[in-house]
Amino acid sequence: xxxxxxxxxxxxxxxxxxxxxxxxxxxxxxxxxxxxxxxxxxxxxxxxxxxxxxxxxxxxxxxxxxxxxxxxxxxxxxxxxxxxxxxxxxxxxxxxxxxxxxxxxxxxxxxxxxxxxxxxxxxxxxxxxxxxxxxxxxxxxxxxxxxxxxxxxxxxxxxxxxxxxxxxxxxxxxxxxxxxxxxxxxxxxxxxxxxxxxxxxxxxxxxxxxxxxxxxxxxxxxxxxxxxxxxxxxxxxxxxxxxxxxxxxxxxxxxxxxxxxxxxxxxxxxxxxxxxxxxxxxxxxxxxxxxxxxxxxxxxxxxxxxxxxxxxxxxxxxxxxxxxxxxxxxxx
Ligand code: NAD
Numbered sequence: 358x359x360x361x362x363x364x365x366x367x368x369x370x371x372x373x374x375x376x377x378x379x380x381x382x383x384x385x386x387x388x389x390x391x392x393x394x395x396x397x398x399x400x401x402x403x404x405x406x407x408x409x410x411x412x413x414x415x416x417x418x419x420x421x422x423x424x425x426x427x428x429x430x431x432x433x434x435x436x437x438x439x440x441x442x443x444x445x446x447x448x449x450x451x452x453x454x455x456x457x458x459x460x461x462x463x464x465x466x467x468x469x470x471x472x473x474x475x476x477x478x479x480x481x482x483x484x485x486x487x488x489x490x491x492x493x494x495x496x497x498x499x500x501x502x503x504x505x506x507x508x509x510x511x512x513x514x515x516x517x518x519x520x521x522x523x524x525x526x527x528x529x530x531x532x533x534x535x536x537x538x539x540x541x542x543x544x545x546x547x548x549x550x551x552x553x554x555x556x557x558x559x560x561x562x563x564x565x566x567x568x569x570x571x572x573x574x575x576x577x578x579x580x581x582x583x584x585x586x587x588x589x590x591x592x593x594x595x596x597x598x599x600x601x602x603x604x605x606x607x608x609x610x611x612x613x614x615x616x617x618x619x620x621x622x623x624x625x626x627x628x629x630x631x632x633x634x635x636x637x638x639x640x641x642x643x644x645x646x647x648x649x650x651x652x653x654x655x656x657x658x659x660x661x662x663x664x665x666x667x668x669x670x671x672x673x674x675x676x677x678x679x680x681x682x683x684x685x686x687x688x689x
Contacts, residue, residue: 383410384451385674386431387667388424390439392416393458394660397667401435404671408679421445428452433678435670436464438654443469456673456685458666459484459657460524461607463580467688476677478685480669482524484662489528491656492575492605493536495629495649499601503646510599513537518571520564520588522547525605526577530558533573543567568592573601580607589615593626604630605656620644631656 385405387398398414405412415427421444428434428449434441435456446452446469454476457465462479470477496517501509517533519526522544530540534557541559543566553560561567568574574596578584589612593602604611613636620626621643633650634640640648657666676682683689 383432383678384413384430385410385433385435385671386413386415386427387435388415388418388427388439389435389437390416390418391437393437393667394663396660397664400664400668401671404668404675408675410675410678433674435667435674438464441465441470446470446473446475449475454478454674454677456480456670458670460488461579462687463607463609471688476683476686477688478670478673478677478683479687480666480673481685483666483669484657484659485524485528487659487662488525488605488656489532490659491631492525492529492603493532495603495605495631496573496575496601498649499603499627499629503649505646512573515539515572516541516570516597517573517575518542518561518567519544519558519575519577520567521577521579521606522552522558523577526575527552527556529575529577530556533575534558538573541567541570564592565595568595569597571596571600573603576602576604576606576610578606578610580609584610586610586612588612590619591615593619594623596626599625599627601627601629604628608632608634617643620647 387401402412413427415423418424424445425448428445430451431449432451433454434452435458437458441455441464443466446466452475455465455470456478458480460479460481462477465477467477496512498504500512513536515538517538517540519530519540519542522542526542530542533540541561542553543561543564550560576588588610593616608630611634613634616628617636620628627647629649631651632654633652637650673685
C-alpha cells in the first residue's frame, strides 16, 4: 500500500487559493421567472465572475422543463419566488447550494435539499425596508379611503400592533413610532425584552392581547405549518372598531373564509394584502373599499431591494465555496 502523504500548505492563503482553483469551473445559475433588475444582474455577474466562476442566466422561463434543463449542470442556484421542488433538486446533479434572494424560503423543498446534502440559504434583511415601507403605505391608503373622496383618518395616536418582530416587523415598528403611533408587538421567539425596549415598543405576551388592541395589525409571521391559516375569524372579531389588518407576510397565513366571515359580520373591519388571496374577487365584490389586494406580490419590488438581495445571494455563494460560511443556512 502506498503511503498517502496529505497535501500540506505553508500558509492559510495557499490553502484557500488551492481550493478556490479546484472550483474554477463552477456554474452559478440565476433562475428567475420574474427577473432581477439589470443593475442586480450586472452586480451578481461581477461577484460571480470575479471569483472565477461561470454565470448562467435563465430569466422569464415559461415552462418547468426549461428550469430542469438549466439546473442539470449547475453547482449553485440563485432564485427569487421560483419553486425549487423535489423534481428540480433531483434534476440538479451537481447542485451544492440554493440561495433564495429574499426572506421567505417556503418556495424551496428543504427536505429534498437536505436529503441530498444541499445547503439552502436566504438573504435575511436585504429587502426588509422595502416591505416595511409598503406596510406603512398600505396603512395610509386604507386610512384615506383608497385615495377616493370622503373623510379619512390619521395614523398618529392609533395603536399599531406588530405580529412577529423580525427584520420587517422591527422596521415597521420604528416607522410607526416615528409617525406618532403607539406601537406594541408580539413575538414569542424573542426573549430579550431589550429588543422591544430600545425601539420604544411595548411587548405583549399573547396573540389575543395583540389583536385586541390593534387599530392597525401588521402581519410579519413566516408561513410555516404552525402559522398557515392561523389568522382568521376569532382574531379579527377581537379587534377594535374600525381596525385594519395589513398583510405583507404571506397569503397562506390567512384563513380566508374566516376573514370573510368576520368582515361580513363587522362592517367596520378592513383588510389590505400583498398579494391578492384566492378569494380576491369575492372580497372585492363584498367589501368594496374595505378590501384591497395587490395584483402581484410587490413588497420587495424596489430597485434597492432587488440589488441588495441579488448581490447578497451571490456573495453568500462565493463565501460558502471559498470559506465554507453557512451563517444564513436555513436547513441546518
Ligand atoms: P424574519 O425571519 O426576520 O422574522 C420573522 C419573525 O417571525 C421572527 O422574529 C420570528 O421569531 C417570528 N415568528 C416565527 N414564528 C412565529 C409565530 N408563530 N408567532 C409569532 N412570531 C413568529 O422575517 P422577515 O424578513 O421579517 O419577514 C417576515 C415575513 O414577511 C415573512 O412571512 C416573509 O416571507 C414575508 N416577506 C414578504 C415580502 C413581500 O414581498 N411581501 C418580502 C419579504 C418578506
